[in-house]
Amino acid sequence: MAKSPARGGSVAARPAEELRVVGRPIARHDARDKVQAAILYAADWQMPGMLHGVVLRSIYPSARIRRLDTARAAAIPGVAAVLTARDVPNNTLWTDVPGQTSQVGALRARIQVLAERVVRYQGEPVALVAAETLEAAHAALEAIEVEYEPAVGVFDPEEAARPDAPRVHEEGNLLARWHVRCGDADAALERADVVVEHTYRCQFIDHAYLEPECGVAWIDADGVVTIRVATQVIEHFRDVAEVLGLPHNRVRVIGTYVGGGFGGKEDVTVEVFLGLLASRTRRPVRMIWSRQESLLARPKRHPFRLHYTTGASRDGTLVAQKVDLLADSGAYAYLSALVLMYATVTAAGPYRIPNATIDARVVYTNNPPTSAMRGFGGMQMVLGYESQMDRLARRLEMDPVAIRVRNALRKGDRLPVGQELDTHVGVAEAAQRAWAALGPRRAPSAPGRRAGRGLACNIQPYGRIVWLHDWASAWVGFEMDGTLVVRTGVPDVGGGQASSLCQIAAEVLGVAVEGVAVHIGDSALTPLAGTTTATRQLYMSGNAVLQAAAGLRAQVLPVAARMLETPPDRVTLSDGGAADASGRRLEWAAVLKECARLGVSRSHLGVYHAPAGDPVDLDRGGGRIFPDYTFGAHAVEVEVDIETGAVAVVRYVACHDVGRAINPQSVEGQIQGGAVMGLGYGLMEEVVLDRGVNLSTNLASYLIPTSLDVPDVEPLLLESGEGKGPFGARGIGEPPIGPPAAAIANAVEDAVGVRITELPITPERVARALGLLGAPRTDP
Amino acid sequence: MTELIVAFTLNGERREVRVAAHETLLTLLRDGLGAIEVKDGCGEGVCGTCTVLLDGEPVSSCLLLAARVAGRQVTTVRGLAPVGSLSLLQNSFVPHGAAQCGFCTPGMLLTAHAFLQQHPRPTREDIRRAISGNLCRCTGYVKIIDAIEAASAGAAPASPSGAAPARRG
Numbered sequence: 001m002a003k004s005p006a007r008g009g010s011v012a013a014r015p016a017e018e019l020r021v022v023g024r025p026i027a028r029h030d031a032r033d034k035v036q037a038a039i040l041y042a043a044d045w046q047m048p049g050m051l052h053g054v055v056l057r058s059i060y061p062s063a064r065i066r067r068l069d070t071a072r073a074a075a076i077p078g079v080a081a082v083l084t085a086r087d088v089p090n091n092t093l094w095t096d097v098p099g100q101t102s103q104v105g106a107l108r109a110r111i112q113v114l115a116e117r118v119v120r121y122q123g124e125p126v127a128l129v130a131a132e133t134l135e136a137a138h139a140a141l142e143a144i145e146v147e148y149e150p151a152v153g154v155f156d157p158e159e160a161a162r163p164d165a166p167r168v169h170e171e172g173n174l175l176a177r178w179h180v181r182c183g184d185a186d187a188a189l190e191r192a193d194v195v196v197e198h199t200y201r202c203q204f205i206d207h208a209y210l211e212p213e214c215g216v217a218w219i220d221a222d223g224v225v226t227i228r229v230a231t232q233v234i235e236h237f238r239d240v241a242e243v244l245g246l247p248h249n250r251v252r253v254i255g256t257y258v259g260g261g262f263g264g265k266e267d268v269t270v271e272v273f274l275g276l277l278a279s280r281t282r283r284p285v286r287m288i289w290s291r292q293e294s295l296l297a298r299p300k301r302h303p304f305r306l307h308y309t310t311g312a313s314r315d316g317t318l319v320a321q322k323v324d325l326l327a328d329s330g331a332y333a334y335l336s337a338l339v340l341m342y343a344t345v346t347a348a349g350p351y352r353i354p355n356a357t358i359d360a361r362v363v364y365t366n367n368p369p370t371s372a373m374r375g376f377g378g379m380q381m382v383l384g385y386e387s388q389m390d391r392l393a394r395r396l397e398m399d400p401v402a403i404r405v406r407n408a409l410r411k412g413d414r415l416p417v418g419q420e421l422d423t424h425v426g427v428a429e430a431a432q433r434a435w436a437a438l439g440p441r442r443a444p445s446a447p448g449r450r451a452g453r454g455l456a457c458n459i460q461p462y463g464r465i466v467w468l469h470d471w472a473s474a475w476v477g478f479e480m481d482g483t484l485v486v487r488t489g490v491p492d493v494g495g496g497q498a499s500s501l502c503q504i505a506a507e508v509l510g511v512a513v514e515g516v517a518v519h520i521g522d523s524a525l526t527p528l529a530g531t532t533t534a535t536r537q538l539y540m541s542g543n544a545v546l547q548a549a550a551g552l553r554a555q556v557l558p559v560a561a562r563m564l565e566t567p568p569d570r571v572t573l574s575d576g577g578a579a580d581a582s583g584r585r586l587e588w589a590a591v592l593k594e595c596a597r598l599g600v601s602r603s604h605l606g607v608y609h610a611p612a613g614d615p616v617d618l619d620r621g622g623g624r625i626f627p628d629y630t631f632g633a634h635a636v637e638v639e640v641d642i643e644t645g646a647v648a649v650v651r652y653v654a655c656h657d658v659g660r661a662i663n664p665q666s667v668e669g670q671i672q673g674g675a676v677m678g679l680g681y682g683l684m685e686e687v688v689l690d691r692g693v694n695l696s697t698n699l700a701s702y703l704i705p706t707s708l709d710v711p712d713v714e715p716l717l718l719e720s721g722e723g724k725g726p727f728g729a730r731g732i733g734e735p736p737i738g739p740p741a742a743a744i745a746n747a748v749e750d751a752v753g754v755r756i757t758e759l760p761i762t763p764e765r766v767a768r769a770l771g772l773l774g775a776p777r778t779d780p
Numbered sequence: 781m782t783e784l785i786v787a788f789t790l791n792g793e794r795r796e797v798r799v800a801a802h803e804t805l806l807t808l809l810r811d812g813l814g815a816i817e818v819k820d821g822c823g824e825g826v827c828g829t830c831t832v833l834l835d836g837e838p839v840s841s842c843l844l845l846a847a848r849v850a851g852r853q854v855t856t857v858r859g860l861a862p863v864g865s866l867s868l869l870q871n872s873f874v875p876h877g878a879a880q881c882g883f884c885t886p887g888m889l890l891t892a893h894a895f896l897q898q899h900p901r902p903t904r905e906d907i908r909r910a911i912s913g914n915l916c917r918c919t920g921y922v923k924i925i926d927a928i929e930a931a932s933a934g935a936a937p938a939s940p941s942g943a944a945p946a947r948r949g
Contacts, residue, residue, distance in 0.1 A: 027874045034882030035870040035889065037817030037857045044816040209917050210821040210829050210883040259819075259883030260917050291822040494881025494918050665877040665923075672920030673880065699826035699915075707921040708912045712904075 016660070016719070021507040022727050025665035028499035029518060030257065030492070042230040042256040043214040047284035050216065051080050053270075053277045054137040054287070056127040056144050057297055058119035061331075061366040061692025062153030062166075065117055065146060070127060073143035078136035081280045082144065083128040085114040088276060089245035093268060095334055109333030113243055113272055119148070120168055120331035121368050122692055123297025130277040130285050153366035155692050157305065157328040160363040168331055168364035175329050175362050176337035178344040178618050182416045183355030185309075188320035192311030196391045200306045200384050201758040202741075204328075204687040205680075206696070207301075207373055208704050211259020212294045217274035218284035220252070224524070225279060227271045228254040232261040232491050232532045234523045236268050240275040251275065255521030261493035262677070263372035266533045267299060267334055295697045299334055299371035300687055302327045302362070304343065306384035312392050316403045318354075321416075323347045323384065325360040327370075327377075334371035336362045342461065343377035344618060345625050348416045349385030350427040350459040351407040356416035366692045372533060374677065378460045379738040383759065386456040386742035390749065400455045400746070404431045404633075408457070417616070418623045423730075424720035426657030427457050430633035433716055434655040438635050445650070449639040452751025457633040458738035461626035462535035462731025463724070466613040472540035473527035476505050476548040477603025478556070480596070482577065482588025484511050486518045486548075489529040490541050495733055496666035497537045501545045503662055504726050508549035510573030527605060535630070535731030538662065540608060542726040548606030559600055560591045611724075628723065630730045632656035634675060634739035638747040645767030647748060649679060654739070655716035659723025659730035667732055671715040674736025680705040682741030684760050788849045790815065791859030799846040806830045808846040809856070817857050817886050821915075828914030831887035832856050838891045838913075857886035860893060869893055869931040876927035880918035888914045892928045901934035 016023050033039050070082040085091050095109040115126045127144050131137035153168075154160045160173040167173060189195055215229030225244065227237075234255040241251040258265060270287045277285040289298075309322040325343055329336035344360045393403040408428035414420050435455055444451045464470040474488035486505050492498045498518045506513035519526055529541040553573070560578035561568040563586055570581045577588040595602050616622025637651035654675045661667040684703045688695040696702040723730030741759055749755050754769035767773050782801040787794065790813065799808055806823075809815040809832070818841055821829035825843040832841045833855035861867040866874070869892055879885045888911060895902070895910040902910070907928050908921070916924060929935060 025877070027877070028879075030882070031874040031877070031879055032866070034879040034885050035857075035866060035873045036861075037886045039882055040816070041819075041883065043820065207917075209881070210819070210827055210915060211881070212821070258881060260881045262917070288820075291824065291827075494883075496880070669877050669880055669919055669923060672922045673918045674920075676920035677917065698824050699822045700824060704915060704917065706912045706915060707908045707925065710920065712922045712925070713920050 019507060021503045021513045022662050023660065023664065025663060026503065026513060028496050028666070029502055030499065039257050041211060041259055042216065042228060043288045045216045045228055047216060047218055050284040050286050051130040051132060051277070051281060052134045052137045053128060053130045053273060053285045054141055055125050055273060056129070056141050058115060058122060058124040058126055060119060060148050060150050061122040062151045063119050063148040064151055065115060065119065066149050067145065067147035069145040072145065073129065073140040076136055076140050076143060078132035079129060079140045080132065080283065081130045081277055082140060083114070083276055083280060085112070085116040087280070088113050088243060090243050091116065093239055093243055093272060095267065109337070111332045111334065121366055122694055123368065124331065128273050128277055130281050153692055155365050155367055155689070157326050157363050157365060160365045161326065161361065168366060173364045175333055175364055176340050178341055178360045180344055180356060180358040180417050180618050185320040185322045185355040185357040188355035189309060189311040189322065192319050193314040194392060194395050195309060195311045196388055196395065197309040198387065198391065198757060200308070200387060202304050202380050202383055203759050204300045204303050204370070204689065205685045206295055206687055206702055207262040207264030208702065209260025209262055209264060212289045212291055213265065213269035213298065214288040215270045215274050216284060216286045217278040219278055219282055224250050224252050225275050226252045226254065227274050228256060229271045230258045230265055231255050231269070231271065232258065232265045232493055234489055234491055234521055235528060235531065236271055237523045239268055240272050243272050244275050244279055252524040255491040258491060258493040261532065262374045263376065263533065264298060266372040266531065269298070291699060292697045295702055296694050297368065299369045301373040302336065302339055302370040302377065302380065304380045306381065308384045308388045310388040310392060312396065314396065316392070316396050316398050316406050318351055318407045320355040321348045321353045323358045327362040328367055329362045329364050330367040330369035331364060332369040334369050336370060339372070339377035343381055345415065345417050346378040346459050347381045347385070349381070350409050350457050350631055352409055352413055353416055358416065367689055368694060374674065374734050375460065375737045376734065382456055382458045382738045382742045383745065386739070387745055387757065390746045401431050401435045404428070404455070404457055417618055417625055419625055421629070423628055423724065424657060424722035425631055426718050426720055427631045427633065429718060430631060430655040430657060431455060431457050434633045434635040434653045437653040437714065437716060438637055438651055444639050448643055449641055450751040451637060451639050452747045453635065453637050454743040454745065454747030454750060455633060455635050456739035456742035456746060457631070458735065459629050459631055460535070460735040460738055461629050463539050463610055463627035464534050464536055466611060466624050466627060467615040469612045470530060470536065470540060470610040471607060472529040472544040473605060473607045474501070474529060474541055474544040474548045475527050475603060475605050476545060476552050478588065478592050480589060480592050482592060484509060484516045486516060486545060487526045488520055488541055488545065489523060489526040490537055491521045491532040493532050495670055496663060497532055500538055500662045500666060501541060504542055504545045505549045508546065508553055512575040515575065535733040535735070538729055539725040539731050540610060542662070542729065543608040544606045546726040547608055548604045551604035551606060555600055555604060556591060556595055556602065559595050559598060560586060563591065563594055628730065630656060630732060630735040632735055632739065634743045636743040636747050638744060638751060640748055640751045640766060642752060642770065645763040645770060645772060647683060647744065647761055647766060649711050649744065652711050652713045653716060654713055654736055655718060656732060656735055657718040657720050657730065658732050659725060660719050660721055660728040661717050662727065662729050664717060667717060668715045670732045671736045672713040675713045675740055676705050676710050678737040678740030679710050682744045682759060682761055684762065686760055784847050786847055786850045788851060789853045791855055801847060803846045804842055805832070805844040805846045805849055806841040809841060815856055819883055819886060821883065828887045828891065829884055831890045831914065833890055833894055836894060836897065838894045855890070857889050860889065867893070869896065869928070872927040872931035876923050876930060878919065878924045878927035884914055884916045888916065888924060896928070896932055900932060902932055904929060
C-alpha cells in the first residue's frame with residue numbers, strides 16, 4: 001500500500017462551517033473569460049505558415065486494400081505531404097493506461113495508426129494530407145487512389161461470438177471475458193420465492209460534445225514536437241513519441257481548455273496525425289475534424305445485451321443475481337476490456353447480493369470502435385439491475401423505495417467481487433430523498449396522457465483500478481509579492497477541474513481564491529497529474545494540491561511565527577499575510593523575503609499516490625478493485641402520450657452523496673448535465689448502423705437533448721464527508737449519467753403498464769409496446 | 781473562383797473584405813477576420829455555436845454565405861460589451877455557473893441577448909423555447925436558463941454574495 005495522503009494539516013479535517021473557500025458555490029476562475037470568448041480553444045490557434053491536415057477514411061466497414069496510390073494527390077499544387085502506413089515509423093499505437101503500470105493482459109490494446117492491408121470499420125484512417133489550404137487538402141484526398149476489395153464483415157456481437165464467424169482480427173473475435181462468482185447463484189435461485197428473468201439492450205451513442213476534435217502541431221526549439229490539442233489526456237505525448245520513433249522527451253502536449261470531453265477525448269484523436277504531418281513537413285499543421293467525421297469515425301459508447309436473472313424471498317430480500325453480458329467493441333480494442341471490467345464489477349447494482357454470478361464478454365465486430373464514455377460500462381448496467389428491482393417490487397407488491405432500501409448496500413458490506421465498502425454508502429438515503437422530493441402525485445397535464453413515476457439507484461467507481469498505481473502531482477508556490485500559483489498537468493474539460501484546485505489551495509493557505517493563478521495541462525511544464533477521466537481528477541489532483549498546499553503552509557508558517565514571536569499554531573494566514581492572535585500583521589512580501597533570506601523554499605511539490613493493490617483475479621473474488629464508489633438515486637415523473645407513445649419528462653430529482661462539495665455549484669452542474677445526458681441516452685440518442693455503415697453522421701440525424709426536451713433537473717447533494725478525495729469529497733463526474741434511462745423505463749411502466757427493455761425509449765418503441773402499431777412485441 | 785468585395789459592419793466597425801462566392805460567413809469571420817469567438821460545432825446549422833446577430837437577429841453563420849452580409853450589421857459576442865467589461869447578461873452567466881466548457885456560450889449569449897431585447901420579461905418556458913436552437917452538452921440547461929432569467933427585466937436584484945444559492949440535501 002502507498003503511504004496515506006497528507007490531509008492538509010488540520011485544515012482538511014475542519015468542520016464545514018469553519019471553511020472559508022471550500023464548500024462555497026463560487027464562480028469559476030475561467031467564467032469571465034468564457035463569457036467573453038477570451039479562451040483560445042484548440043481550433044482557435046493559428047501559427048505562421050500553418051498547413052491544414054486532413055484524413056482519408058475508409059468507405060467500407062470491411063475490406064482489403066489492393067492498391068493505394070498517392071502520386072496524383074502529392075502532385076497537386078499546395079500539397080505538402082501525403083502519408084500512408086508506409087510513412088509511419090511505428091504504425092502500431094498501443095493503448096496503455098497512460099503513465100501507469102500497464103500490460104495487464106487484455107488491457108493493452110493495439111490499433112493501426114493508418115490502415116495497412118485491411119480496413120475493419122467505415123471511417124478507419126487510411127492516409128493523411130497536409131496542404132497550404134483546406135481546398136488543396138480536400139482535392140488531394142479526392143485524388144488518392146484506393147482500390148478496395150470488400151470483404152465479409154460481422155456486425156452483430158452474437159454472431160461475432162460464434163466460432164465460425166468471420167474474424168475481424170486474426171486472433172479471433174473474443175477480446176475479453178470476465179467472471180465474478182460469489183456464493184452459489186444457481187442454488188439460491190432454486191430456493192428463491194420469486195425469480196424474474198429478462199434481457200435488456202442498449203445502443204451505440206456518441207459523445208457529441210460541441211467542440212469537434214482538433215489541434216495544432218509544430219516543431220519547437222530542440223526539435224521538440226509540440227502539439228496543442230483538445231484532450232483529456234496530455235500524457236498521450238508518449239504514444240505520439242512511440243509512433244514517431246522519438247524519445248519521449250522530444251514530444252510535448254499542451255492541453256487546451258476542452259469544449260467537452262465525456263470520454264471521447266480520452267483516446268488519441270488528432271495528436272498522432274498532427275505529429276506525423278508536422279514532423280514530415282517541418283511546418284505547423286492544424287487538423288480539425290468536421291462534425292460529420294467525428295460522428296462517423298470516432299469511438300462510441302458500448303452497446304450491451306444484458307441478461308438478468310434475479311431472485312428474492314417473499315419479503316423482498318434479494319438472494320441471487322445472475323448476469324450475462326455481451327458487449328460490442330467494434331473493430332478495435334481501445335479501452336473495451338476495461339469498460340467490460342467496470343460493467344462486471346458493478347453489474348449487481350448497489351445492493352447486498354449474497355449469491356452472484358456475472359459472466360461478461362466483449363467481442364470485435366466491423367462496427368465503429370467503442371471506448372470510453374462517461375459512465376464507462378458501469379452506466380449501461382443500471383438499465384438491467386434497476387428494471388429488475390422494479391419488476392420484483394411489482395411481483396411482490398412492494399413500494400419501489402422500500403425494496404431498494406431493504407437491499408441497499410451499507411458501509412462494511414462487500415460487493416460480489418469481494419471489495420469491502422469502507423466509506424459511507426448513501427444509496428438508501430438517496431432513494432428516499434429523491435423519491436420524497438417529487439412531492440404529491442399530480443394529474444397528467446392533458447387528456448390522452450398518463451403520468452408515472454420511476455426511481456433508479458446506481459453505483460459508479462471514482463478513481464482508477466487500484467493495481468494501476470495511480471498518482472497525481474501538483475506544485476504550489478508563492479510569488480514574492482504574496483500571490484499564489486498552482487501548477488498541475490490537469491486537463492480542464494469544463495467540469496471546473498482547475499477551479500476546484502484553486503479553492504483547495506486557497507483554503508489551506510488562507511488566501512483569496514480570486515487571486516490564485518493556475519497553470520494546467522502542459523506535459524513539459526506542469527507536474528503530471530494523470531488523465532481527466534474515470535472521475536479521478538478532483539480525487540487525485542485535489543489530494544495532490546492539498547498535499548502541496550499543506551507542505552507549503554508547513555514551510556512558511558514557522559517563519560511567520562518567528563517573525564511575529566508567537567507559536568505557529570497561533571498564526572493565521574490570510575490574503576494580506578500572516579497575523580498573530582492579537583492582530584499584529586505581517587505582509588506576505590515580508591514573510592516571503594524572510595523565507596528567501598533563510599533559504600526556506602516558497603513552493604512545494606505534492607505527489608499523491610492512490611491506495612494501491614495487486615491485480616485481482618475477478619474469478620476468485622479478489623477484493624479491492626477501485627479506491628471507492630459514488631452512490632445516488634434519481635426520481636422522475638413522466639407523462640406518456642397514449643396515442644403517440646411519446647414520453648415527456650416533467651419532473652426530475654437527482655440525489656448523490658458527494659462526500660463534500662468543494663464547489664456546490666460545479667457539483668450541481670455535473671449532476672444536472674450528467675442527468676440530461678442520461679436522459680438523451682434514455683429517450684432519443686442512437687448511432688444507427690446498417691451492416692457497419694453509419695447512418696447518423698450529422699447532428700440533424702443524431703439527436704441530443706435541447707432545452708425543450710428536458711425539465712429542470714433538481715440536484716440534491718448529500719454530504720457524508722466520507723469520500724477519499726480532499727476534504728472528504730467523492731467524485732461526481734460520471735455517476736449522474738447512470739440512473740436516468742432506467743428511471744424513465746420504470747416510470748413508463750408505472751404510467752402505462754408496459755415494460756420497455758431496449759434503449760432509446762422512442763415513441764415508436766412505446767407505441768409498439770402499447771399495441772398501437774399492430775401486435776405488441778413479446779418481452780424477451 | 782469568383783470573388784466579391786463585401787462591405788459590412790462587424791461589432792460596430794466597418795469592414796471591407798474580399799470573399800469567395802462560396803465562402804460562408806463563419807469561415808470569413810474565423811479564418812478571414814480572426815473572429816475566433818464564433819465557434820464551429822457542426823457546420824450544418826444545428827448546434828448553434830456559430831450564432832451571430834445579423835441586424836440584431838440570431839443566425840447560424842455556417843449556413844450564411846459571406847456575400848449576403850453586404851451592407852448589414854454583424855454582431856459577435858465581443859460586440860455585446862466594450863472590451864474588458866461584461867453586459868448584464870454576460871455578467872449573469874458568471875455567478876450562475878452557466879458556462880461549463882464554454883463552447884456553446886458565445887452562441888447562447890447572442891441568442892439570449894436578442895431574445896431579451898424583444899421579450900424583456902419572459903417566463904422560464906419562454907426562455908426554454910428561445911434557446912432551443914443552441915445545444916449545450918454540459919449543463920443540462922438549468923443554470924443557463926437561471927442566468928438568462930436573472931438578467932431579464934422582471935428579475936429580482938442579484939444576491940449580494942454574487943453567487944446563486946446552492947441546493948443541498
